[in-house]
Amino acid sequence: MKELYEIIIIGAGPAGLTAGLYGSRSNLRTLIIEKGLPGGQLLNTEIIEDYTGFEHVTGIELAQKMEAHARKFGVEIKTGEEVKSIRRSGDLFEVTTDESAYRAITIVATAGGTAQKLGVVGEEEFAGRGVSYCAVCDGAFFNGQVITVVGGGDAAVEEANYLTRFGSKVYLVHRRNEFRAQKILQDQLFQNPKIEVIWDTVVEEIKGDREVDRVLFKNLKTGDTREHPTQGVFIFIGFKPNTYFLDDHPAHDESGHLITNDRMETNVPGLFAAGDLRAQLVRQITNAVGDATVAALAAEKYITHLKHKGLKE
Ligand code: NAP
Numbered sequence: 001m002k003e004l005y006e007i008i009i010i011g012a013g014p015a016g017l018t019a020g021l022y023g024s025r026s027n028l029r030t031l032i033i034e035k036g037l038p039g040g041q042l043l044n045t046e047i048i049e050d051y052t053g054f055e056h057v058t059g060i061e062l063a064q065k066m067e068a069h070a071r072k073f074g075v076e077i078k079t080g081e082e083v084k085s086i087r088r089s090g091d092l093f094e095v096t097t098d099e100s101a102y103r104a105i106t107i108v109a110t111a112g113g114t115a116q117k118l119g120v121v122g123e124e125e126f127a128g129r130g131v132s133y134c135a136v137c138d139g140a141f142f143n144g145q146v147i148t149v150v151g152g153g154d155a156a157v158e159e160a161n162y163l164t165r166f167g168s169k170v171y172l173v174h175r176r177n178e179f180r181a182q183k184i185l186q187d188q189l190f191q192n193p194k195i196e197v198i199w200d201t202v203v204e205e206i207k208g209d210r211e212v213d214r215v216l217f218k219n220l221k222t223g224d225t226r227e228h229p230t231q232g233v234f235i236f237i238g239f240k241p242n243t244y245f246l247d248d249h250p251a252h253d254e255s256g257h258l259i260t261n262d263r264m265e266t267n268v269p270g271l272f273a274a275g276d277l278r279a280q281l282v283r284q285i286t287n288a289v290g291d292a293t294v295a296a297l298a299a300e301k302y303i304t305h306l307k308h309k310g311l312k313e
Contacts, residue, residue: 005031007299008095008104010083010245011111013040014285015275015292017066019108020075022296028303030075031104033097035082039063040112041276042285044134046162051285059136062285083111086271087247090312093270105270105306106299109246109258110292112276113239118150122206122215123235130212131233135159139166142232148173148215150203155236157181157189163234164194171230173198175220206233241277253279264295265302272299 007023009016012034023030037043045059054062071077078097085096086107095102115133117123123131132138139147139162147167149160152174158181160172172189177199179186189195198217204225205216212233218225241256250266250273251259257279264272274291276283 002094002101002103004092004103004105005029006105006303007031007108007296008033008093008102008106009108009110010086011035011040011109011242011275012038012067012077012079013110013112013275013288014042014062014066015110015112015288015295016040016108017070018289018292019110019272019274019296019299020070020077021073022293023108023299024070024073024075026296026300028300031102032070032075032077033081033083033095033102034077034079037063037079038067038077042066044136046136048285083245085247086245088268088270091270091306092311092313105303105311106272107270108264108272108274108292108295108299109243109266109277110273110275110288110295111242111245113241115235116238116240118203118235118237120203120205122208122212126206126208126212126233129210130208130231131206131235133235135162135234138232138234139163142166144168145231146229147171147232147234148203148228148230149234149236150174151236151238152176152179152181153236153238154181154185155238157185159234159236160195161185161188161192163232164192167194167232170195171198171228172196173201173203173217175202176200203233239276239283243277246271262294263298264291265298270299270302270306272296 006028007030009019009032020032042059042063087094093104148171200221250268258273272295274295275288
């Protein structure tokens with residue numbers, strides 16, 4: 001018989017670890033399944049300075065603190081295990097991973113997202129040989145070299161700033177003539193003498209021999225194309241929500257983010273969502289942990305109600 005949990009949480013980023021904390025603290029049998037290591041995007045972030053109470057903390061340190069805090073209340077965490085499918089069966093969910101299978105009364109999906117790809121020639125070919133989606137992981141490989149960052153959101157602007165500690169020069173190329181990033185991040189960017197912004201421009205191709213040595217730019221206003229020498233291309237053009245394992249196709253918006261009510265419950269009863277894979281205005285650590293708190297406590301109420309009614313397996 002597959003093991004039965006009251007809550008299974010998919011993903012151990014800030015949302016998953018918070019749901020784990022509240023689930024286990026409510027004395028519910030709670031399991032987190034994480035395909036990598038606990039921390040999620042925190043592990044790709046050097047310094048965090050907008051999580052209340054932590055003026056300056058490394059992503060790794062915050063991840064470790066969150067994991068230790070959740071474990072203190074007894075949550076089980078399985079790492080290096082990837083959820084492949086979640087299917088509803090009676091009142092329960094069947095969770096199949098690449099290693100095992102479990103049953104759960106509720107699911108809290110907190111699997112975040114995967115970096116969007118540009119989809120241009122050379123991107124795949126040069127991945128890991130000049131093309132990167134993680135500044136903290138790969139920035140140091142480009143010491144003294146020319147770096148080009150693509151995007152105009154918080155991630156692109158923040159990471160362009162960060163990458164100036166390695167690059168001799170950092171170009172930030174954006175398809176429009178204004179950023180959607182927060183003003184404070186833009187202010188830091190415009191004060192940084194090592195950064196040059198290239199507006200109204202897209203990368204059409206990434207070129208090189210064994211490694212990247214140039215990209216092909218196209219100016220969307222004039223239609224002009226030109227080659228731009230660069231060794232590093234860092235792409236930050238958003239995230240695609242990780243919902244591929246959900247067999248029930250819950251309601252979602254046009255970009256695939258799950259739609260929930262104010263209890264963080266999707267239109268599939270017992271399936272809750274929190275953090276970056278949920279449709280919402282902002283995607284910050286603070287609101288991810290807030291969503292996850294609501295999701296875990298709402299799951300607890302759902303479980304109590306279902307047990308009272310009589311659970312159908
Ligand atoms: P995002 O906010 O969705 O921004 C994506 C950027 O990439 C936009 O500027 C977009 O341009 C551009 N873009 C999208 N597709 C493109 C394409 N095919 N070619 C060229 N450019 C393209 O994504 P994000 O910056 O990764 O952030 C994701 C979420 O995490 C956001 O909610 C963000 O607030 C949050 N976040 C917060 C922080 C922080 O607070 N410090 C740091 C990182 C991320 P347009 O503007 O023209 O659409």
